[in-house]
Amino acid sequence: MSFVPAQTTRPNGGKSDENFRYDKNAKSFPTRKELPQVEGTPPGAAWFWGPDDYIGRLNLLTDERIKAASKFIKSGTLVPLNLPLDMPLVPAFGREPFEHEIKTLVPGMSYDDKYKLNTQSGTQFDGFRHFAHLPSQTFYNGTKEADIVGPNANLKCSIHHWAEHGIAGRGVFLDYWAYAKAQGTTYDPFDHYAIPHSELVACGKAQGIDIRPESQGGDILPGDILLIRSGWKETYDTKKPEERKVAALREEVPGPHDGQRWAGISQEEANVDWIHDCYFAAVGGDSVTFEAWPSLKEDYYLHEYLLACWGVPNGEMWDLERLSEACKEQNQFIFFLTSSPNNCHYGVSTHANAMAII
Template sequence: MAPASSAADRLLQISNTLPATSTSARMQFDPNSNSFPLRKDLPAIPGAPKGAAWFWGADDQLGRVNLLTPARVKEAVKEVVTGETVPLNLEVSELKPCYGRETFEHTIKSIMPRVAFDDLYSMNTQSSTQWDGLRHVAHLSSEIFYNGCTQKDIIGPAANTKCGMQAWSQHGIVGRAILIDYVGYAGANNLPALDYYDNQSIPLSALVAAGKAQGIDVRPAAQGGDIRVGDILLIRSGFIKNYRSLSPEDRVRLHSKTAGFGDDDEQTYPGLEQTEEVLDWLHDCYFAAVAGDAPAFEAWPSKADFYLHEYILALWGCPLGELWDLEKLAAKCRESGKWTFLLTSSPANVNGGVGSHANAIAIL
């Protein structure tokens, strides 16, 4: 990679201004570029939390989805070999919701007896396969969401649609995706099984090893690896497979524990480790989106003094998926020996939406 200063000169152009309270200029990335600053080299943005990568324009609501350009989508289509489709969505009522969230309710309404019916849905988008949107979690210490969005933009008399799900929906999330099958690697190498109801951390070293076993170098392409700018990362921990092995009574018991935010949270789940090393990797790969099969993607609650959520969502504007069904996909990838594919997702087109069911499909 070129030195940060020359890369910045080459990639960033002054084209947007900050709000009227500042006279500084907002640098803007070229989404078609394949070379971007490392996390450690991100220039500061006046008025933004440290480490914010809000460089797609002062009015941007897409975040890392900007990387899914027509050129990258066209290139991603080349990943299709067999044309087989693998939906990645749980049946919406399969999972006992985590964190005290509402269960899905489905009512069938008769509009003309015997010949015509409607559906009525009541759901919390966080209760099944989902995208966390840019209004879901803020940078905790500053209480600022992506690109300067705040609570007053989301609820209250001045509420608006800034950074709502409609932006991702109207763009679409389509690109080259890569699956890292951590649980498959762990099982094949006789590693200790995860406790799916403890906040066990999956370190970057484990993902590196799992990737290597799949024939994938998980470093960014700029560093000699196989991860391309704009790739969509999927990580299989085995949470869904384990959940399906539980009795109905255990499902209710384990998912009904007291939910909080921090040390008092009794709902604990495995996921990515909260370390600077993991943050650097997630950022510097310039993933367009990340997702996993566990309830929180990261180990929950965090064992560090920060959460990956606040970086991925608030500082980088990257879609974060949870509770994806990766079981069939992992089996198909293992069978073919190919772990990259085309992924499509159509989030709900809801003005001001906080999150959405994923409507995700892998095309092999």
């Protein structure tokens, strides 16, 4: 993927308009192929919520959509989606393990907690400061490294913007791990495995969901929150502690020879188009990386599109085991979902603090 600024165009052609903005209440939006390109932005960027926008597609979580999503609460079953803060005990990508200490205020009477943690371990969302469009080293909506660290650091793309808005909406769950096992497909989520778009389509069909956007005749609505189970948590539970440690400490090497190797959805164009055109408010999964890691066939990562180009929160290491059981038992894979981002000024990412209500 190369950084080649393009002229500003309207989605349907016509006159250039550098002030073009999305209406968050619209019923449909430009497809990826129709995206207007604005001079000075990365190819494929969709920064059309305003110059000071730092919540991206969370803009789609409007009052109307949240109210409509609440109608998918049928049984009222609560399903927490968060791993323990100390899981995995040895985090991947060189991240610090969780540390917990109890502070005594008054012996026998009062105690506090002291946490030391990396928000990228445990169930979390990548924030927009986490991963740039690599060729241009640009983060969402024109944010640069100097905005994040150094003497001129400011609040552009700070995670507190998410906290002030909140996250709640219609969750859509694709239990790919269960589908793959039913089809006799075997793979190790602790190694590279790229889930193709065709398999996600088939998985959705098996669950009674047409995963195309509503504008193309499918069941996905703007502002939906996508969750995909790829089997990481179930596999983690079957591995011995030393096996988990060895996998987490594999050598990090930028590019296709990276020793960090994890299952997730493929970077193929069909998946890029699908995620964009569905206008998900956020995506997430049980995998360490959501997308297959590393990217082997493409010269880009989905992280670039999701975080830097489109402003889509990217969730990783969500606990989807109980959700899998509950959705299967109730034959319901669409539900109400909430998440409470950490209200941290200058923050990069956040624990998800997420709950499904079926």
